[in-house]
Every structure is written in C-alpha cells, then in structure tokens.
Amino acid sequence: MLINNEKMVKKKHTSTMEKKKTGNRILLILTICLSIFIIGWKDPSVQKAQEKAVSSYVDTSSLIHPDHIIFLWLENKGFESIIGNRDASFMNSLVRKGALFTNTYAITHPSYPNYVDFFAGQSNGIYSDACIDNSTLATPNLYTVLKAAGKSFAWYSEDLPATGSNVCMYMNYVEKHNPITVFSNVPGSANKRFTDFPSDYTQLENVVCISPNLVHDMHDGTVKQADTWLKKHLSPLVEWCTTHNSIFVIYFDESESDDNNRIPVIAVGQPVKAGWQSDTLYDHFSWTKTISAMFMASSDWTHNVDVAKLITGCWQ
DSSP: OHHHHHHHHHHHHHHHHHHHHHHHHHHHHHHHHHHHHHHOOOOHHHHHHHHHHHHTSOOOTTOOOOSEEEEEEEOSOOHHHHTTOGGGHHHHHHHTTSEEEEEEEOSSSSHHHHHHHHHHSSOTTOOSOOOOOSOOBOSOOHHHHHHHTTOOEEEEETTOSSTTOOOSEETTEEGGGOGGGGBTTSOGGGEEEGGGOOSSGGGSOSEEEEEOOTTTTSSSSOHHHHHHHHHHHHHHHHHHHTTTTEEEEEEESOOSOSSOOEEEEEEEETTBOTTEEEOOOEEHHHHHHHHHHHTTOOSOSSHHHHHSOOOOSSBO
16 A cells, blocks of 8 residues: 555655656747747848848958048050050159059040940930039039048049139130039039149049140040150159058040040059959949949949949059
C-alpha cells in the first residue's frame, strides 16, 4: 500500500511538472507573439520597398569633398584636336599632373543646350543658339541645389559688360556660353565679370564656371590663343588648387564634329590622382551629378542627373 502511494505521489508530481512545462511553452509563445505585435512584423513587400528606397540614395563613399571646383569652359574641339596637340602645350602639360578623361561626350549640338544641360540637368526646351531675351526658366539648377545645401555658385564671363547683365552679345561675349542668365531663380550677383575674378582664391565660390570670350575659348580663335590665355590668366589658380583641396577642370561644351561628340576633359588639383586616365563613359550630366554629390547637395533633381554615372576612381 505504501508503494502504491509513492507511485501515486510520483505520478502526481510528474503531471504537475508537465503542466508547468506546458504553461512555460504557452507563456513563451505568447511573449513572442506580443513582441511581434509591438515591434511589427516586416511584410516582405514593405521590406522590398525599403530596400529600393535605400538603393536610390547616391553612394558617395568613393567621392571627395573639395572646397572648390572650377570649370574652364572651352569651345568646339574634339578629343584628338587637343590631346597631343603642340599648340595646346600648357593643357597637355596638365595631363601628367592630373586626370585625363578619354571617353566623355557632350549631349548634343550646338553650344547653348549643352551649357543648359550641364547647369540645369536638362535642356529646358533650348535646342538652338538663339538669344533668349529674358529670364524665363525657374527649374532646379546647380545654383539652387547648391544654395539649398549651404554652398555657393558663380559663373564668370570674359567681356561681360556688367555684373548680372542679360545682354545677348557684347564685344566678344555671348549669352549662349553663359546659361545662368535665362533662369529667374538665379540672382544677377551670380553672373559675374571675369575682370572681377578674385586674386584671393579663398574668396571663390564653392563651384565656379569660367567662360573666356569667343577668341580665347577657341570658338573664333585658335587652339594656341586659348592655351596662351589659360596659361597667362589661370596658371596660378591651377597651382593653387594642387595645395588647397580644390579642383581645376578644363572642359569643352562639344566637339567640332556632328559624327563624334567626344570631348577632352582634364582635371587637376590636390584631390586628383596624378597621371590618372579614365576610359569610363561620362557626359555633362555625370559632372553635374558629381558636383552635387561632392557638396552634399541633392542629385536627383532631374531624371538625367538621377540616372547619370558618378565620376569615380580619379580622386584621392
């Protein structure tokens, strides 16, 4: 009888333990369910949407952030017309000091829409070199996106008669080589004369474009005239860029040929690898996007800019 009682006690104890284990399992399941409810179950469709949103951000990990980038805009010369040309001896000397881009293309012909494409990320309906009498455009552009990021922009033009002038032509200045004049959201103060270019380069805007006049940009003058002008007026700036976290870019609006719109591009400066050559396919929009990313500005303000390829590999 004692043995049977011991068995009953043992059986009762075992049953109690199993009930406790079952209770613990139920409690664990309830805890997990409650946690999922509080934290939120990640629906696969939501997760995919989030991944897509993250992937739309520009990866700037391979970019540098210069204090200044300066573009010298020259005219109507293809890659072979400049690279290796003895008449462009100063320009070619910079190839050894910086990066040469061997596969960059303009967007179209003629000049004006290329300048607008670079500045505004789209042509805005400008397809010819015809003068535009007033500031009619208010679409986003490098000035507005850089300003929103706390950065500055200016365009300096040789022979521009006065700061903020909207004149179509004056001496050897032409509006078609200065796109900012047709934008109502760009103040006249950003449209500057080259004669007002600061001798103290630390006073330059973060992003600067320079348009020599028709003779010195090769449009009406020779390659040698442009090369001589560049060396005389801007060689000190080029040297300054190599020690002041800044970049100087020799840039062309288009080639002289309708068949091949490949342009030479040379970049020099402290953040630029010396002797570097890139055969990656780039265009005006690539530079627009890269400028935006360099200065932490928006880089998706037009479709062209959004899908453009970032310029990488040449920075240090």
